[in-house]
Amino acid sequence: xxxxxxxxxxxxxxxxxxxxxxxxxxxxxxxxxxxxxxxxxxxxxxxxxxxxxxxxxxxxxxxxxxxxxxxxxxxxxxxxxxxxxxxxxxxxxxxxxxxxxxxxxxxxxxxxxxxxxxxxxxxxxxxxxxxxxxxxxxxxxxxxxxxxxxxxxxxxxxxxxxxxxxxxxxxxxxxxxxxxxxxxxxxxxxxxxxxxxxxxxxxxxxxxxxxxxxxxxxxxxxxxxxxxxxxxxxxxxxxxxxxxxxxx
Numbered sequence: 001x002x003x004x005x006x007x008x009x010x011x012x013x014x015x016x017x018x019x020x021x022x023x024x025x026x027x028x029x030x031x032x033x034x035x036x037x038x039x040x041x042x043x044x045x046x047x048x049x050x051x052x053x054x055x056x057x058x059x060x061x062x063x064x065x066x067x068x069x070x071x072x073x074x075x076x077x078x079x080x081x082x083x084x085x086x087x088x089x090x091x092x093x094x095x096x097x098x099x100x101x102x103x104x105x106x107x108x109x110x111x112x113x114x115x116x117x118x119x120x121x122x123x124x125x126x127x128x129x130x131x132x133x134x135x136x137x138x139x140x141x142x143x144x145x146x147x148x149x150x151x152x153x154x155x156x157x158x159x160x161x162x163x164x165x166x167x168x169x170x171x172x173x174x175x176x177x178x179x180x181x182x183x184x185x186x187x188x189x190x191x192x193x194x195x196x197x198x199x200x201x202x203x204x205x206x207x208x209x210x211x212x213x214x215x216x217x218x219x220x221x222x223x224x225x226x227x228x229x230x231x232x233x234x235x236x237x238x239x240x241x242x243x244x245x246x247x248x
Contacts, residue, residue, distance in 0.1 A: 018200060019239060020048055021102065025130075025183045030056040032126040032178070032245065033097040040096045040120060042086035042113075043104025047073035053100070054079050061096075063089050087112035091120050101129045105171070106163040114174055118248060127175060127246045131164045132185065132239040137194075140228040141235070144221060148198065152217035156203035156210075167242030175246035185239040191229045194237065195222065 026049075030036060039057040041050040046069050050062035060079045063086060064070050070081050084090045086101065086108050099117050101108070117127050134149055136142050163171060189197075198204065198218055208216055229235065 018045075018048065018197065019135075019185045019187050019237070021052060021241070022183055022185060023052065025241070026052045026056055028181060028183075029053070029098060029100065029126075029128060032128070032247075034124070035097045035122075038096050039098040039100065040089070040091065042089065042099065042101050043107065044073075044081070044102075045069050045104070047076075047079065047081060049100055049102040050079050050081075051076055053098075057097070061089075061091065063091075087116050089116060089120060093119050094122050096120050097122055097125050099125065099127050103131050103164075105129045105168060106131070106160040110171065118175075121248045123248065125248050126178075127173075127248060128180075128243060129168060130241050130243040131168055132241050133164060133167075135185075135237050135239040137235050137237050138228070141225065144225050144228055145198070148217060148221055149201075149203075152221075153201065153203040153207055156206045158202065161203075168244050169242075171244075173244065173246055175248055178245040178247055180243040180245050183241045183243065185241065187237050188234045189237050190234050191226060194229075195225070 029039075036057045037059065039050075039053045039060045040063060041047070041053060041060065042063045044050050044062035044064040045066075047062050047064075050060050051074065053060045054076050058078065060076075062070075062073065062079055062081045063084050064073075064081070065083060065085050067083055070083060073081050082090070086104070099121055101113075105113070121127065134142075134145055137145075195218065204216075204218060
């Protein structure tokens with residue numbers, strides 16, 4: 001199955017700069033299912049969610065279509081990384097207790113993915129998907145980041161990105177939905193770290209591909225971003241997670 005491979009060229013930066021999900025999220029995920037034999041992470045990227053699931057399940061299978069992303073995954077004893085699509089995992093039917101997709105569902109063929117989730121999960125298993133938006137630091141910095149996101153890069157985002165902006169709430173899922181508690185990601189970053197993260201945005205990659213390296217809106221924004229950041233060596237960045245959980 002074809003997929004939009006927007007991140008293979010940025011795989012090392014993606015592994016380096018993308019924030020990590022809170023441990024409390026994965027402790028909660030483990031409470032959703034009575035058995036903890038197998039968890040499956042689809043659209044796994046470099047395996048952030050898979051690695052965090054590993055302490056809670058006997059085995060984890062990380063499914064990712066990009067070989068470049070898989071090449072930047074850290075080996076973990078009970079995590080099996082496999083190159084495959086979320087819609088065609090290659091897994092046997094009824095084997096998974098939990099199936100998750102972290103910041104990935106908007107890239108999937110949704111009907112095909114939900115059919116595959118229903119096939120792969122055990123009866124009573126759980127499907128959980130989540131995403132996060134731009135994040136927040138201070139009003140001054142946030143205004144500049146949103147300027148980059150909307151004004152400079154707005155037309156360069158894939159239409160699927162709009163599903164993230166609505167927190168996946170507009171996606172119709174054919175399973176019983178469960179209530180979810182709130183979770184946030186918090187990191188303490190330098191300005192250089194923030195710029196590295198912004199550099200992983202797929203819309204920025206597309207912009208530079210079309211306009212050339214000499215016309216990079218992130219580079220143009222940097223002096224103003226530096227001024228807004230001020231003398232603080234690090235600042236706290238917060239991303240609320242938008243979760244949806246389902247029982248099959």
